Amino acid sequence: MEKEKWLLEITPKNNLFDLNLKEVWEYKDLLFLFVKRDVITLYKQTILGPLWYLIQPLFTSIIFTLVFNNVAGIQTGGIPPFLFNLAGITTWNYFKDCLTQTADTFKKNEQIFGKVYFPRIIMPMSVVVSNLLKFGIQIFIFIIFYFYFLFAGYDVAPSKYVFLFPVLVLFMGMLGLGLGMIISSMVTKYRDLTFLVTFGIQLLMYISLVVLPLSLFQEKGFEWAVRYNPMAYIIETGRFMLLNEGSVSLFGIVYTVIITLVTLIVGVLIFNKTEKSFIDTI
Numbered sequence: 001m002e003k004e005k006w007l008l009e010i011t012p013k014n015n016l017f018d019l020n021l022k023e024v025w026e027y028k029d030l031l032f033l034f035v036k037r038d039v040i041t042l043y044k045q046t047i048l049g050p051l052w053y054l055i056q057p058l059f060t061s062i063i064f065t066l067v068f069n070n071v072a073g074i075q076t077g078g079i080p081p082f083l084f085n086l087a088g089i090t091t092w093n094y095f096k097d098c099l100t101q102t103a104d105t106f107k108k109n110e111q112i113f114g115k116v117y118f119p120r121i122i123m124p125m126s127v128v129v130s131n132l133l134k135f136g137i138q139i140f141i142f143i144i145f146y147f148y149f150l151f152a153g154y155d156v157a158p159s160k161y162v163f164l165f166p167v168l169v170l171f172m173g174m175l176g177l178g179l180g181m182i183i184s185s186m187v188t189k190y191r192d193l194t195f196l197v198t199f200g201i202q203l204l205m206y207i208s209l210v211v212l213p214l215s216l217f218q219e220k221g222f223e224w225a226v227r228y229n230p231m232a233y234i235i236e237t238g239r240f241m242l243l244n245e246g247s248v249s250l251f252g253i254v255y256t257v258i259i260t261l262v263t264l265i266v267g268v269l270i271f272n273k274t275e276k277s278f279i280d281t282i
Helices: 021-026 028-042 049-071 081-102 122-151 162-187 193-206 214-220 230-243 250-274
Strands: none
Touching: 021 028, 028 122, 049 081, 049 122, 081 122, 081 162, 081 193, 081 230, 122 162, 162 193, 162 230, 162 250, 230 250
């Protein structure tokens, strides 16, 4: 009997390096549908809705300004402490959201993954893209406060390299995506890793120069605590671009680029391997 020919045959990937980017591109419409879903359902049936995008960074910046700058007396150069903190928190929030939401990919979407076929990597990619909207709103609020302090007579000005800030955002998203995919693959076997990530991301914030300037770490002799943290270089470079405050390290930039690309590649490969059998272990 002649073997029946199928129009499309779905089989597990046998090659670890078979990323099939062409197939991901063919499902680009699904990617945007997931982005739309994430944006609409996040604050559905809430009273304030998208205003939560603004409330979180503003209130966090106010609390950090009161505690770290007014009570602890930490100096921020010539930059208003609130604006200094808002720049760091806004930048950090994008990375944090990409990492934490991507880290739960398999567990959160096991029902969809078990019923419908599509390139699984589209799901974490949609998280990174949808968080760009939230990040854009928060940057807009930062710009409003920036002009407020400018017209109030404060000496604030962006760096001449501010046009490279979108490149910095791209690397933040890539780093969050890579780490998130690595963690999501491990969560399929070790569920309690989710709680460790939630706890760890809070600790990581304090050694990523979000509210503490690099000069303070150097003063106290704790520069080693941030030296090998790529997010510390991203936050410090971002603040330099937006406020012309702080420093930019050539070593930090090269190191961050290398770590980001390696993390992303490793994350994609591990994710690609895990998606073959995760449904049996989730």
